[in-house]
């Protein structure tokens with residue numbers, strides 16, 4: 001079977017201000033270019049989502065890899081998950097502090113381990129055993145984020161700042177892909193939320209919350225305020241709607257309504273089924289996304 005491949009990525013859902021729009025759109029386009037190189041050569045959806053996410057982890061625009069938000073102790077703490085829709089194999093890492101590309105570690109968990117999820121030091125030891133480089137945490141910290149945390153912590157004591165307001169950025173990254181063999185995959189990577197408590201894990205790297213993929217339903221990656229998304233197991237909720245016959249476009253929009261109505265959450269989602277149908281939705285003012293098919297590249301900030 002030879003299908004037309006598709007790649008869809010997001011770079012977080014929030015009120016991206018005008019002066020940051022170009023950086024976000026460039027970032028998602030670069031991610032598409034890397035993932036598409038894999039797909040157009042007949043590579044797997046898994047490899048494509050990994051390569052797309054690595055580009056966004058390396059891009060300081062996003063809350064993933066180097067340049068992520070800092071936790072309340074001033075450290076970068078990263079979470080990532082990948083899932084293979086053909087086999088339902090999944091690999092996740094949580095609360096890692098010394099891996100610049102946690103999605104690479106998640107891929108190793110998926111491909112090389114009988115386990116599905118590793119956290120903290122055990123995840124880092126596993127990654128190192130698999131040949132991935134470890135780094136100092138300070139190599140992941142950039143001055144912009146030190147200043148952002150400082151400003152947040154000094155204002156928070158004054159006026160009870162809401163960490164979860166849609167104006168606070170949610171720059172988690174994610175990708176979903178369909179390959180020429182008809183298989184789909186999903187990947188999500190994040191630095192989590194600003195000023196989070198050490199050890200806090202959000203939705204992004206939890207199966208069915210921030211990421212899910214099953215050839216029989218759809219591949220999904222979410223972004224936004226993680227705690228409400230986790231409570232609804234939102235990625236799985238959306239893919240289940242596709243499995244029961246709904247269009248990904250409808251399921252994505254409904255997932256955002258459900259998130260808002262049920263738990264007053266906000267965020268965004270990308271969805272792709274194995275027939276190549278897509279859904280892009282968010283209930284925040286903007287979400288950076290890009291979509292590549294055999295004949296076009298599209299990107300934007302609005303739902304579609």
Ligand code: ASP
Pocket residue numbers: 012063169170171172190191192193201202203204210222223224225226227
């Ligand atoms: N969902 C992520 C988290 O709560 C944040 C984000 O999407 O930017 O960790």
